[in-house]
Structure formats: structure tokens, C-alpha cells
Amino acid sequence: MKISYETKDLVMISLVVAIVNVTVPYLILKDHYVYWVNFVFWTVLTLLVMFIGYMYIKDWGECE
Amino acid sequence: MSPYYLFLGLGIWAVFGVLIANYAKRYMGIGMEDFFLANRKIGGFISAMTYSATTFSAFMMIGLVGLVYSTGVGAFGFEMTYLMFTVLLLGIFAPRFWSVGKRYNYLTPSEMLSHRYEDDKVGMVSTIVFLIMLIPYASIQMMGAGFLFYGLTGGQVPYMVGVIIMAVFSGFAALWAGMRSVSWTDAFQAITMLVSALILLFYIFYYIFGGPVNFFSTISSQNPELLQFTWNIEMFIGLSLPWAFFALTNPQVSQRMFVSKDVKSLKRMIIFFSLFAFIYTIITSLFGFAIANYIPGLAVADEAMPALLSQVPTVLAVVIFVGIFAAASSTLGSVILTLSSMTTRDLAQPLGKNLSEKQQLLIGKSTIVLLVVVCIIFASLRLELIAVLSAMASGGLLVTAPALIGTFFWKKGTSQGALVSMLVGGLVTGSMFIFNIYPLGWWPSIWGFIVTIILYIGVSLATSPPERAEEFLEVVDEEMEKNGF
Numbered sequence: 360m361k362i363s364y365e366t367k368d369l370v371m372i373s374l375v376v377a378i379v380n381v382t383v384p385y386l387i388l389k390d391h392y393v394y395w396v397n398f399v400f401w402t403v404l405t406l407l408v409m410f411i412g413y414m415y416i417k418d419w420g421e422c423e
Numbered sequence: 424m425s426p427y428y429l430f431l432g433l434g435i436w437a438v439f440g441v442l443i444a445n446y447a448k449r450y451m452g453i454g455m456e457d458f459f460l461a462n463r464k465i466g467g468f469i470s471a472m473t474y475s476a477t478t479f480s481a482f483m484m485i486g487l488v489g490l491v492y493s494t495g496v497g498a499f500g501f502e503m504t505y506l507m508f509t510v511l512l513l514g515i516f517a518p519r520f521w522s523v524g525k526r527y528n529y530l531t532p533s534e535m536l537s538h539r540y541e542d543d544k545v546g547m548v549s550t551i552v553f554l555i556m557l558i559p560y561a562s563i564q565m566m567g568a569g570f571l572f573y574g575l576t577g578g579q580v581p582y583m584v585g586v587i588i589m590a591v592f593s594g595f596a597a598l599w600a601g602m603r604s605v606s607w608t609d610a611f612q613a614i615t616m617l618v619s620a621l622i623l624l625f626y627i628f629y630y631i632f633g634g635p636v637n638f639f640s641t642i643s644s645q646n647p648e649l650l651q652f653t654w655n656i657e658m659f660i661g662l663s664l665p666w667a668f669f670a671l672t673n674p675q676v677s678q679r680m681f682v683s684k685d686v687k688s689l690k691r692m693i694i695f696f697s698l699f700a701f702i703y704t705i706i707t708s709l710f711g712f713a714i715a716n717y718i719p720g721l722a723v724a725d726e727a728m729p730a731l732l733s734q735v736p737t738v739l740a741v742v743i744f745v746g747i748f749a750a751a752s753s754t755l756g757s758v759i760l761t762l763s764s765m766t767t768r769d770l771a772q773p774l775g776k777n778l779s780e781k782q783q784l785l786i787g788k789s790t791i792v793l794l795v796v797v798c799i800i801f802a803s804l805r806l807e808l809i810a811v812l813s814a815m816a817s818g819g820l821l822v823t824a825p826a827l828i829g830t831f832f833w834k835k836g837t838s839q840g841a842l843v844s845m846l847v848g849g850l851v852t853g854s855m856f857i858f859n860i861y862p863l864g865w866w867p868s869i870w871g872f873i874v875t876i877i878l879y880i881g882v883s884l885a886t887s888p889p890e891r892a893e894e895f896l897e898v899v900d901e902e903m904e905k906n907g908f
Binding site: 363366369370372373376377380381384385388389390395396397398401402404405406408409412413415416417418419420421 | 496499500503504506507508510511513514515518639643650651652656659660663667685686687689690693694697698701705708903906907908
């Protein structure tokens with residue numbers, strides 16, 4: 360069984376996202392509400408993950 | 424609201440749904456693979472829309488709106504957590520499911536488990552777990568329709584009429600041409616969900632708040648408490664963790680990783696679904712903030728959306744009602760179709776041995792009818808337990824995650840490890856949910872997940888892996904490379 364570097368990267372990114380998704384809201388943003396900061400945080404983080412996902416899958420099937 | 428308008432709106436919409444299902448039937452071939460997976464010939468856009476409509480139930484427009492209404496931005500974070508991990512899980516697992524599905528002609532995720540672990544009991548037990556968790560979840564979609572009809576018409580339409588209408592429409596979509604009619608009507612329903620939500624957002628922005636800028640500034644100044652993250656960590660992780668694994672553990676969506684016709688379609692499924700989910704989640708969350716400001720003080724959070732519908736023009740209320748109905752019926756139809764495919768392939772087939780393709784198809788179609796009837800009976804009882812079991816569904820399904828992950832990434836994973844982890848993990852999670860046990864404040868799904876992981880690894884290490892494990896993982900690599908992943 361080979362696990363490609365790309366899959367390993369995605370697993371690592373998942374772990375980082377899991378940590379950031381909990382630590383940032385609880386340690387930094389919990390008492391802030393101005394300018395929709397929590398709302399913006401999750402929106403931006405999700406957009407970032409979607410972009411990473413897109414970059415990861417965009418070349419699928421190219422060597423078919 | 425007069426029932427006449429609801430029936431008229433729903434009737435017009437349903438005619439289109441029936442025509443689409445009927446059109447899908449023209450392309451229908453023969454056999455199990457054609458009925459339950461549309462012969463693995465679904466294009467990228469339809470794959471994405473059926474994935475979206477199946478994933479997003481009436482929970483979004485009723486439950487999530489209510490959760491934002493009562494608890495603020497934490498509910499948005501929870502839902503976005505689901506989306507982020509779904510994108511990541513699809514990136515990791517979709518090419519693997521799709522490749523081995525094509526190679527071995529798997530019809531269901533349970534069939535894949537049985538084959539990889541070289542033991543039919545693994546598929547049987549996982550199917551039983553899926554049935555126990557998803558029948559209440561399917562019933563709650565019918566119950567939602569019943570309550571919505573009853574509530575919006577001030578009791579003029581009896582609860583059971585709403586339940587039956589939902590059952591008939593979803594059952595028809597599943598039975599008429601299997602995955603083809605379900606996925607095509609799902610696409611129609613997904614578009615209905617998004618368009619109706621966008622229309623309501625436009626109305627809220629411009630007719631209630633006087634523009635988007637005013638909307639955001641009004642909420643900031645008048646409802647700052649909703650913009651503050653107030654969820655305790657046990658609740659955030661307790662709700663988010665099972666949903667983070669939803670794409671892997673819910674068979675009605677994981678089965679959709681088998682249906683794309685080629686790699687490009689699979690890729691498009693992930694991209695279009697991500698965009699749909701991102702837009703739909705933001706819109707439905709904004710509804711929660713808007714209603715909290717516009718109609719404050721509701722005692723029951725789930726009544727937020729119905730309360731708004733009672734205050735908007737009738738035509739708009741009917742459009743939104745149809746959008747919510749579409750969300751529920753698309754989820755229900757897909758769940759029923761998936762459960763019937765697993766009941767046939769992973770329970771009846773191993774028990775009956777040598778069932779012909781025709782016999783399997785007959786069992787599959789009969790199971791669709793049976794499941795619809797069972798869900799109607801559950802919905803008619805209106806038991807509190809059904810709501811509890813439905814809420815437990817994603818937490819309960821989490822017990823299948825270690826065995827599914829081990830399928831592709833751990834050759835030492837054994838059938839005994841998979842069986843014990845699912846059985847004991849399921850019992851632990853289920854009992855803790857039913858008896859309301861939250862040790863140290865942490866949710867049952869967290870404890871159940873920990874128990875499941877320990878048992879899967881521990882029992883697997885104490886037993887011998889099946890001979891096929893190594894070969895299976897080699898095939899995964901081979902197929903992935905061949906297909907250009």
C-alpha cells in the first residue's frame with residue numbers, strides 16, 4: 360500500500376483545520392462580536408479549505 | 424394560510440417532479456446496478472445536485488435556522504465545520520470509493536466492507552447499524568412535512584395528510600426508476616431549495632431590513648449577543664464531530680461516490696457540491712439572525728421559520744414551503760433507496776445465497792415499499808423517542824468510521840475488529856443517548872467514538888487480518904493510478 364504525498368498532505372491539513380477550527384474561536388474570538396468576526400472567521404476558513412480542495416482535485420484524471 | 428394555496432403550489436411543483444422521474448425512466452436498463460446506481464453513469468452536475476439534496480434535509484431551513492435563532496453564530500460554525508471536513512473527506516475517499524466500486528462492482532458501502540474484510544457479517548452488521556440509525560432520521564422528514572402542513576394551515580390540513588403526501592412523493596421517486604429518478608428529481612429539488620432560499624433572502628434584505636448593509640448593521644447593533652460565540656466546547660465538538668465524518672459514515676451520501684460516470688464527473692460533483700453547500704449554509708444561517716431580530720421571543724426555536732412564513736406574502740410563503748418540502752423529500756427518497764439496496768445486497772443476498780438478479784431486484788423494490796410504510800407508522804406514532812433517535816443518527820453512524828477508514832488505510836484491520844467496534848460502539852452510543860448520559864459533560868457520540876476506535880484497533884491487533892486485505896490495498900493503489908488520481 361502506498362499513500363501518496365498528496366493524500367498525506369490532505370490528512371495533515373485536516374488535522375490543522377480541526378485544531379484551528381476549535382482553538383481560534385475558543386482562545387481568540389470567544390468574547391468578540393464586532394464586525395461579525397466569528398462569522399467571517401468560519402466563512403474565510405471554509406473558503407480556504409474549499410480552495411485547497413480544488414487545488415488538490417483539479418488534476419484528477421489528467422493522465423487518463 | 425389557506426390550504427388551497429399550499430396544495431396548488433405543491434401540486435404544480437410535483438407535476439414537474441413526476442415528469443422528470445418519468446423521463447428518467449426512459450433511460451432505465453435492467454439489473455441491480457442500473458436500478459440502484461444508475462449503471463454508474465451519472466454526470467457531474469446531477470451527481471453534485473443529488474449529493475447536495477440528499478445531504479441537506481429540512482434540518483437546514485427549520486433546525487439550523489432555529490439553532491442560529493436561539494444560540495447565534497456557533498450554529499453557523501458547526502455547519503461550516505461539516506462542510507470543511509466533507510470537502511477534505513471527499514478529496515481523500517471519493518477516488519478510492521469510486522475506483523474500487525468500479526473494479527469490484529460494489530453496489531453499497533456495506534458490500535465493500537464485506538469484501539475487504541472477507542466476512543459477510545461485517546456488511547450485515549453495518550447494514551443493521553445503518554437501518555437503526557436512518558429509519559428514525561427518514562421518519563423525521565415525514566413528521567416535519569406533517570407538522571409544516573398542519574402549522575401553516577392553522578390545523579386545516581391534518582398532520583397525517585402531510586406525512587402521507589411526503590411518503591408518496593419520495594417513495595414514487597425511489598421506486599419509479601431507482602437511482603436515476605432519485606438523482607434527477609434530486610437535482611430539480613436542489614435547484615428548488617436554492618432558488619427559494621435566494622428569493623427569501625432577497626425579500627429579507629430589501630423588504631424587511633432595507634438592504635444588505637442595513638441588515639448587517641442592524642444585527643450588529645441590536646443583536647450583538649448572536650454574533651458572540653457562546654457554545655460550550657462540549658456541545659460544539661459533540662455536535663460537530665459526527666457531522667465532520669458525515670460524508671463517510673452516512674451511506675446515502677457515501678453510496679454517491681460510486682455513481683459518477685467518469686473521473687471528471689466525480690471532480691465536478693465535489694466542486695459543485697462545495698459551492699452549493701457554501702451558499703446554502705450562509706443563506707440559511709442568515710435567516711436565523713434575521714428572524715431573531717424581526718420576530719424575537721419565540722419559545723420554541725424550531726418555530727422561527729414557520730413564524731416568518733406566517734408574516735410574508737402568501738406567494739413567497741408557498742415558494743419557501745415548497746423549498747422545505749423538496750429538501751425533506753429528496754433526503755427521504757435517497758435514504759430509502761440506499762437502505763433498500765443494502766437490505767437486498769447485504770442482508771437478503773448473504774442469507775438467501777444464490778438469489779438471481781431478478782429476485783434481488785424484486786426484494787429491493789419491495790423493501791422500498793416496506794421502508795416507506797415503516798416510516799409512515801413511525802411518523803404516525805409521533806414518539807419523542809423518534810426525535811431522540813433521529814438526533815442520534817449522525818453520532819450513532821460514527822461507529823462505522825474506524826472500519827471504513829481501516830478499509831483503505833490499515834491492512835491489519837480485521838473483520839472481528841470491525842464487528843466488535845461497530846456492535847459495542849453502537850450499543851454504548853445508543854444507550855448513552857437514550858438514557859441521557861453525558862460523562863464529564865461530553866456527548867455520547869464522543870465516548871462512543873473513543874470506544875469504537877480502541878476496540879477496532881485492539882481487537883484487530885489481537886486477530887489475524889484477512890488474506891484479501893493486502894491484495895485489496897494493492898488494487899486500490901493500482902486503480903487510483905490507472906484512473907489518474
